[in-house]
Amino acid sequence: MTDNNTNSENEAGADDRVIGTPSDASSDSIVAGPADPHREHAGPYPAEETHKHSEEEQRRGEKVASLWFVIAFLAGIGFLVAYFAWPPNAAGEPAIADPQIGQYSNMALGGTLALALFAIGAGMTVWARRVMPHYEVSSPYDELPSAPEEKKSFGEFFMKSADESGFLKRPLMRRTLLLAMAPLGLAPIVMLRDTGPLPGDKLHKTLWEKGMHMVVEGTDRKIKVADLNVAGGMITALPYVEHSEEHPHGISLNDKAKAVVLLIKMPEDAWGPDMSDKQLNWTQDGIIAYSKICTHVGCPAALYEQGTHRILCPCHQSTFDAANGAKVVFGPAHRPLPQLPLTVDSEGYLVADGDFPEAVGPTFWDAEKEA
Template sequence: MTDNNDTTASGASGGPDDRVIGTPASAEGETIVSGAEEPRREHAGPYPAEETHKHSEEEQRRAEKTAAVWFLIAFLAGIGFFVAYFAWGPNAEGEQAIADPQIAQYSNMALGGTLALSLFGIGAGMTVWARRIMPHYEVSSPYDELPSSPEEKSSFSEFFMKSADESGFTKRPLLRRTLLLSMVPLGLAPIVLLRDTGPLPGDKLKKTLWEDGTRMVVEGTNQLIKAADLAEDGSMVTAFPEYPHNEEHPHGLSLNDQAKTVIMLIKIPEGDFKPGMSEQQMNWTHDGIVAYSKICTHVGCPAALYERGSHRILCPCHQSTFDAADGAKVVFGPAHRPLPQLPIGVDDEGYLIAKGDFSSAVGPTFWDAEKGD
């Protein structure tokens, strides 16, 4: 009991060791952080800074020339980037330049090397500028109150301009001009590189090899398709347009043409088509067989899965789901428009044929979708 009373009495006396850890000191001027009891130095302005080192004018002139040399190297390397692009780029020797791997290797080395040297030159020049021309300061900022005082707010512009003047950007035209000069080629480089992305597709995706009278073949074969081949309800076949295999086209359809023309032929019972199918869309079918583009309108994956019970077409990439019995309208997922429908019919021999091209542009919406699709 005596010890407890002594402790209570000691705590009431306000001794330095009797308060709860983490609470501020009760005595005025008492601090917790070691060394904080030292009086704060008074500073003249709102941004107190003590200059620790200033280079002599002779040192600054030498550094200015060094930085300017680096900026000029960066400029010349930037010009070399353009020279390399047009000397070994895709337009240097037409298709031969693209097909020759040695030319492609030289092109990559030249483009990468000149671009790297240009960026390095700018970085080296800026480093010399900062370390050997600008004055060095040790800046402190007290954290007494979070809001800035009116004096600090009003003096910011003056402080900023003083910093810009001391950096040498305004009074050293050699540095300023060579720095800006070195950045000109880098600013133009992205514009040149955009040429390699190729032209915009325009209306190319609205036109495919499908046209009136084109027969269909089963994917991976040259087997023509008859309507009788899809007699069973729920049947699904992946097909391409019939294309000649000859010396000019030894492999038939190119990969690009395959991606644009691949279709799904689906046999749907007549009574399962939904009222949402327009009369024109119904006219594009034949004996319950409907043809849709197999390329998902989200990002271009193949919508390769079909569930015959619900007549749903599923794209496995992002789960976009389309209703085959309702014009392939989107019923779930990120796709924004239906799969394009191909009008079909049969010829005199009973083979399935196209009656024209797709109803809308094939592929992802961001390529060439019409408003309202």
């Protein structure tokens, strides 16, 4: 009878035990007592190691871990020093005369960063192996939510775990760990310098100006309205820029990337309901001009399907309806391709009637303007 009562009490105690606590809930410490090396044990540590380390061993582990954290701190400082000792070339500055300097910079940056990360990992490993206790904790899942008593019990268990980990009562190890992490926390901020200056409004403007002629991409041949006399025809065009002091080699690659457009000859009855009167006024004899830069991530939307009047970006299959103001009909793009206003000069050449009314390219390029 006594045995049955004892078993019932043990079962009740097991049911009241909080998830994550050791099986012996009546003990003041969450660490199991000295393990019997002869008992069966299926955990990751041998049975003779499933106990709390002695105070002397914990102190030695604290010193070794702290030493690794100090090494990590010095390596982190070395990374920052190396970064500023061999800074990246500023815009407009000549390239480094000695190529070995660049090699030394890469070696110093990579070596110090690798050492800092390795030392932090080594210190954490020593901390876990020689300071924290080794024992197994298991419990079956209980019904959620937990009762207030269980939450309180778990809070006490958590604080005991934090105490046994050594983080609270080992100030040398804790402070050196925080010290080691400080330079690595600054490293990403410092490396933002490599991203260059803020673009300002450079992405909101292109070379297109009122009265500027258009040329076929890759040539200097100006485009006439008559060059697109067949419905469904398409030409990739760029602004015509004469060689000058400002543009000694003509239009630059950066300017080409922002200003390139698709000229499409649309059938008379093809315009969709989403075309506004303003957009229709920007066309010329059924010819419409859209930015060729996809508004998803900036790939060239270079494919055109005559039958459906769809413009396709081959990178991620964003699809735009040319008959409806280049409205997005499929894919990850979030806004239409900007339309360039067109007109014609006295000689019948197509010219721009101004710049794009909105920024070209992906939406995130225009984040500053939208903000």
